[in-house]
Amino acid sequence: VTGPTDKRVAVVTGGGGGIGSAIGARFSAMGWTVVLVDVDGEALAKKAEQLEAGPGAIVTMTADVSDAASVLALAERVIGDIGVPHLLCNNAGVTAYGYRTWEAPPSTWQWLWSVNVMGVVHGISAFLPAMLEAGRGHIVNTSSVAGLASVPWVAAYSATKHAVVALSESLRYELAEMGSPVRVSVLCPGLVTTGMARSSRLWPAQLGDPSALGPQADPYMARLAEARAGGTPAADVALAVERAVANDVFLILTDEDSAAQARVKRAGIFEPADEPTEYF
Numbered sequence: 388v389t390g391p392t393d394k395r396v397a398v399v400t401g402g403g404g405g406i407g408s409a410i411g412a413r414f415s416a417m418g419w420t421v422v423l424v425d426v427d428g429e430a431l432a433k434k435a436e437q438l439e440a441g442p443g444a445i446v447t448m449t450a451d452v453s454d455a456a457s458v459l460a461l462a463e464r465v466i467g468d469i470g471v472p473h474l475l476c477n478n479a480g481v482t483a484y485g486y487r488t489w490e491a492p493p494s495t496w497q498w499l500w501s502v503n504v505m506g507v508v509h510g511i512s513a514f515l516p517a518m519l520e521a522g523r524g525h526i527v528n529t530s531s532v533a534g535l536a537s538v539p540w541v542a543a544y545s546a547t548k549h550a551v552v553a554l555s556e557s558l559r560y561e562l563a564e565m566g567s568p569v570r571v572s573v574l575c576p577g578l579v580t581t582g583m584a585r586s587s588r589l590w591p592a593q594l595g596d597p598s599a600l601g602p603q604a605d606p607y608m609a610r611l612a613e614a615r616a617g618g619t620p621a622a623d624v625a626l627a628v629e630r631a632v633a634n635d636v637f638l639i640l641t642d643e644d645s646a647a648q649a650r651v652k653r654a655g656i657f658e659p660a661d662e663p664t665e666y667f
């Protein structure tokens with residue numbers, strides 16, 4: 388695609404991964420022009436090759452969402468070459484696990500915060516002004532059920548995902564206060580069958596020795612793998628996103644089990660008790 392398109396435009400970060408590419412496939416099947424964005428150019432190219440463009444078009448662009456300048460350059464390119472997005476999915480995310488809260492090195496917290504939280508903030512800051520000016524659009528920020536309820540061994544990840552819920556709520560109230568037609572949703576999937584457990588491959592060299600995986604990473608992953616067998620397919624998450632955008636739903640949940648768990652745990656904070664340890 389070169390030059391502004393008359394089709395609807397979706398920008399999806401983390402588009403080289405499971406959930407992002409599924410969202411891309413869904414909207415492209417509906418005739419949208421989809422810009423898939425990822426820091427991992429190879430994964431991105433592979434995914435784009437596998438995707439059926441459908442009646443829409445798939446465009447790929449590399450950017451690092453943790454880097455404000457990189458996301459600003461992306462926004463300039465998208466808006467100049469394709470158009471102001473109708474849908475922005477701030478979806479790129481990484482995970483680290485297997486540490487007790489006090490044992491995770493600062494670099495682990497830093498990496499997760501820079502991608503999972505600042506990546507969302509950078510996306511909003513770079514694209515929202517043009518969406519406000521256009522007087523339309525929808526932003527979907529990817530959090531997790533781990534953004535609604537916390538479990539042991541993943542404090543840093545869970546903290547970043549809680550932050551995404553919090554900033555999405557603030558943004559929603561701000562847009563409502565302005566009477567803006569731009570909408571915001573927060574996507575809180577339960578377990579989804581994707582390659583996210585392999586995100587430690589993206590550990591940035593400038594943070595020093597990799598510390599995405601803590602001493603309890605293997606047992607944690609074994610439990611996760613067991614639970615993941617019943618995980619939601621990424622295509623179902625994409626369908627939930629499509630419906631939420633069509634019906635202006637703020638909180639997007641993807642499966643009943645994890646939604647019920649999150650509800651109980653979130654309510655439980657008001658009546659603290661020594662709950663048995665539940666991992667997911």
Ligand SMILES: NC(=O)c1ccc[n+]([C@@H]2O[C@H](COP(=O)([O-])OP(=O)(O)OC[C@H]3O[C@@H](n4cnc5c(N)ncnc54)[C@H](O)[C@@H]3O)[C@@H](O)[C@H]2O)c1
Nearest residue numbers: 401403404405406426451452479480531578579581582583
């Ligand atoms: N898989 C799950 O069970 C699950 C559950 C809840 C929430 N999530 C969230 O869903 C989102 C997508 O994850 P997924 O499961 O598809 O994992 P995934 O690893 O398949 O996809 C994530 C993609 O983000 C990209 N990425 C990582 N750092 C980036 C950066 N700095 N800039 C740009 N791109 C970057 C990766 O290269 C990868 O392609 C994440 O935010 C994740 O936290 C996943």
